Amino acid sequence: MSQSHAPLGDPKHAIDLALFGALGDLAMRKLFPALYHLDREGLMPESTRIMGLARQEHDVDAFRQLVSRALQKRLKKGEQDPESLERFLNRLDYLKLDFKEAGGFEQIRQWREGSSQPMVVYLSVAARIYGDICYNLQASGSLDDESRVVVEKPIGYDLASSEQINDAIGAVFPESRIYRIDHYLGKETVQNLIALRFANPLFGTQWNQNHISHVEITVAEKVGIEGRWGYFDDAGQLRDMVQNHLLQLLCLIAMDPPSNLDADAIRDEKVKVLKALKPFTGEALGRDVVRGQYIAGTSDGQPVPGYLEEEGANTQSHTETFVAMKTEVANWRWAGVPFYLRTGKRMPEKLSQIVIHFRQQPHYIFDPDQRGIASNKLIIRLQPEEGIALQVLTKDSGLDKGMRLRPGPLHLDFNSAFPKSRIPDAYERLLLEVMKGQQYLFVRRDEVEHAWRWCDQLIDGWKVRETPPRRYPAGSWGPVASIAMITQDGRSWYEDY
Numbered sequence: 001m002s003q004s005h006a007p008l009g010d011p012k013h014a015i016d017l018a019l020f021g022a023l024g025d026l027a028m029r030k031l032f033p034a035l036y037h038l039d040r041e042g043l044m045p046e047s048t049r050i051m052g053l054a055r056q057e058h059d060v061d062a063f064r065q066l067v068s069r070a071l072q073k074r075l076k077k078g079e080q081d082p083e084s085l086e087r088f089l090n091r092l093d094y095l096k097l098d099f100k101e102a103g104g105f106e107q108i109r110q111w112r113e114g115s116s117q118p119m120v121v122y123l124s125v126a127a128r129i130y131g132d133i134c135y136n137l138q139a140s141g142s143l144d145d146e147s148r149v150v151v152e153k154p155i156g157y158d159l160a161s162s163e164q165i166n167d168a169i170g171a172v173f174p175e176s177r178i179y180r181i182d183h184y185l186g187k188e189t190v191q192n193l194i195a196l197r198f199a200n201p202l203f204g205t206q207w208n209q210n211h212i213s214h215v216e217i218t219v220a221e222k223v224g225i226e227g228r229w230g231y232f233d234d235a236g237q238l239r240d241m242v243q244n245h246l247l248q249l250l251c252l253i254a255m256d257p258p259s260n261l262d263a264d265a266i267r268d269e270k271v272k273v274l275k276a277l278k279p280f281t282g283e284a285l286g287r288d289v290v291r292g293q294y295i296a297g298t299s300d301g302q303p304v305p306g307y308l309e310e311e312g313a314n315t316q317s318h319t320e321t322f323v324a325m326k327t328e329v330a331n332w333r334w335a336g337v338p339f340y341l342r343t344g345k346r347m348p349e350k351l352s353q354i355v356i357h358f359r360q361q362p363h364y365i366f367d368p369d370q371r372g373i374a375s376n377k378l379i380i381r382l383q384p385e386e387g388i389a390l391q392v393l394t395k396d397s398g399l400d401k402g403m404r405l406r407p408g409p410l411h412l413d414f415n416s417a418f419p420k421s422r423i424p425d426a427y428e429r430l431l432l433e434v435m436k437g438q439q440y441l442f443v444r445r446d447e448v449e450h451a452w453r454w455c456d457q458l459i460d461g462w463k464v465r466e467t468p469p470r471r472y473p474a475g476s477w478g479p480v481a482s483i484a485m486i487t488q489d490g491r492s493w494y495e496d497y
């Protein structure tokens, strides 16, 4: 259905968006498509303007063509209508600028002159230059008391570097106008975690160590490092995915109910979880954490190279492309409940899901042979095919089955339950919240820093042990040791993919 006649967004959400790093991978793959969708859905006010900034020489027309090509590559056929495309492209301007050179920032001040709408500065560049850009914006007089800044992850490399970066941003913007992106918080099902937990008494009363035996969080990626060797080899999967996305998911599962839905009420509860995460002692590090690195294998039936054969690779690298771990939130609600996390590149498929395993009934009255049969599980699928399933036990049908039990799903598939609603990409929702000036889907400074503190002790432990990552073939579910880690507790990774 064409959206060309949709009303344009609420004028009070109009902004001047200055997108630093506008020719980069994230901008072309995610940000411009998300902005286009917001415009097409009628959520972008008419006067919203977008200035792309990067250091290559382009005039406005050439820049618009680059964006147009990126959109055509990314959008589905039915999503490209000429009227919406034209309207969106007409919002774009381009400025060639070296972000480290203060002189050029005067042009941003000029662009803003006479505008009464707030400026949103989106830093789609490496975090090490966030400070320079913020400083140059302020020094050039481009900012005012309503300007907001959006920053990408990862913020730093460890606690010390993230403190430096946060200090540099904080010297220019107050916390109330800093939007730290963790795009997993913009995913539809991730937001549904809050609704599921706090709107349904059914789960609210069961959500603790009395009723839940363990929790699994899997974020598996099919892709390798996609030409990002330079960045990835310094980071590794722990910094790239666990420090941010997986810990945010864990916080949403483990946090206590916030007193309301205000940004700080939610973030306060998340911080309590991060502070309660058990550190890994020397012994637990060897037993409860598995690092892996992929070797050559297959993806979709095609041969793919190992991590050390990727373009630009250093063949000595011990950087992990996979991590699995067993951790615990040491508080009254969760004491004794293991949280098993795993994430890796070059796995057989793209799959993000959380599985909550409920305890068995205290007294069992059915066939003793079936004692080990599955207990209730809540399966929360983030991607692909967003949905929620509750595995329940029912009686097996048939005259000869007696009271034999059979596990089966109560299933809510978002696409079939709500077929008319397109599930928006995470960046659409996050950009919309920035336009509205709402922070609840963004990460506060202390969350980032507590997450780093916990990851740092893990990384320091790895350094002392100096154990190389275990190998796993591309296209597999990770090193065998990650399966052993959970089976030694008499459990297994949930495999009904």
Ligand SMILES: NC(=O)C1=CN([C@@H]2O[C@H](COP(=O)(O)OP(=O)(O)OC[C@H]3O[C@@H](n4cnc5c(N)ncnc54)[C@H](OP(=O)(O)O)[C@@H]3O)[C@@H](O)[C@H]2O)C=CC1
Residues within 6 Å of the ligand: 020, 021, 022, 023, 024, 025, 026, 027, 053, 054, 055, 056, 097, 098, 099, 100, 123, 124, 125, 126, 127, 129, 152, 153, 154
């Ligand atoms: N790509 C992704 O999927 C994800 C990225 N991120 C984060 O998003 C941010 C952007 O990542 P990504 O798009 O991949 O990075 P890219 O390197 O692809 O893009 C960065 C852009 O900034 C420009 N740039 C860099 N330094 C300067 C400078 N001094 N002056 C002017 N322009 C400059 C680059 O220009 P040039 O090409 O000339 O160098 C390029 O256009 C990073 O913080 C990253 O960690 C987070 C999650 C996922």
Ligand SMILES: O=C1O[C@H](COP(=O)(O)O)[C@@H](O)[C@H](O)[C@H]1O
Residues within 6 Å of the ligand: 183, 221, 240, 241
């Ligand atoms: O932040 C990142 O996320 C992507 C995975 O995001 P998804 O939305 O596709 O699940 C990951 O590939 C990338 O390495 C990391 O920087």
